[in-house]
Amino acid sequence: MTKALIVVTNNPKFEKLYKATGIWLQEVAHFNKVMQDNDIDVDYVSPQGGYVPIDPLSLAPDAMDPVDWEFYLDNDFRNQHLAKSLSPQEIQPTDYQVVYFAGGHGAMTDFPENKELASIALTIYNNDGIIAANCIGVSALLAIKLVDGHRFVNGRKLTSFTNDEEALNGLTNDVKFLPEDELKKAGAHFEKEEAFKSHVVVDGRLITGQNANSATAVGEAVIKGLLK
Template identity: 70%
Template structure:
């Protein structure tokens, strides 16, 4: 049975600013929905396990569609996946053929240096599994290294939340870092589309999306990669 592991943040607040953050709900719900439509089971893991904060802005009426509402009202989503997510020590990478790093600004704080999650992702990828990430979640790839110690993202074709999109959010000077800049510094072959338009970049078994609106496309690209 094919299984996917969805990585979500535990971080509830911007660094020095009194503003809540966490998982951008749409990014988990829409990817999870594609997995369910293709009869792929999912588990959720977070850096510390347990409770997963949701960015309150992602639950605004204008940002919630029917898929988001279905998942928001689903008992398992609320009571298991988001209330009691797995911690890395609970995860056997051999059980999964897909890993997906979901975004939300909280991911900037607990993804980029998390070696435990990076080991899980590397194990799945090195066994021929699909490594995927979306928006700010792509920053989780910064913790990964190749067997010779180089940055995993070096030379890889990918995308993430862009500097332009962060500027439009008005948060350029408030975020921990700019994912586009950090990925480029690490040698990634970075590309982007217009702000907040769906954009998915595939490099073999590595699949990344630019922004929340790319989450469904990332899921669909994962399915295509599994069928190859």
């Protein structure tokens, strides 16, 4: 049975601001929906396990679509996946063929230096699995290092939330770092399209999306990758 591991943040607050954050619901719901429609089971893991906050801005009326509402109103999603996410210690990487790092500004704090999540992802990848990530969730890839010490992203084509998009959010000076800058520094070949337009980059078994609107396309690219 094919299984996907969705990685989500525990962080409810911007590091520099008294401003609530968490997962961006669309990024989780839309990817999960693609997995669900293709009969792929999912588990949720977070850096600490347990409660997963939702960025309140992602629940705004103009941000929610039918898929978002489907998951937001689903008892299992709220009371199990988000309220009782698994911890890294509970994960057996060989059980999964896909790992997906979901974004939201919360991920900027507890993904980029998390060695446990990095180890899980690399094990899945080394077992011929797929690493997928979206938006700020792509920053989790910064923590993955190969046996020879090189960064996993070095020399790879990818995308993430862009400097332009963060500037349009008005948060350039308030976030911990800019994912686009850090991924480039780590040697990635960064690609981007128009701000907030769905954009996915596939580099073998590495699949990345630029922003929240890319989550469905990332999921669809994962399905294509599994069928190869």
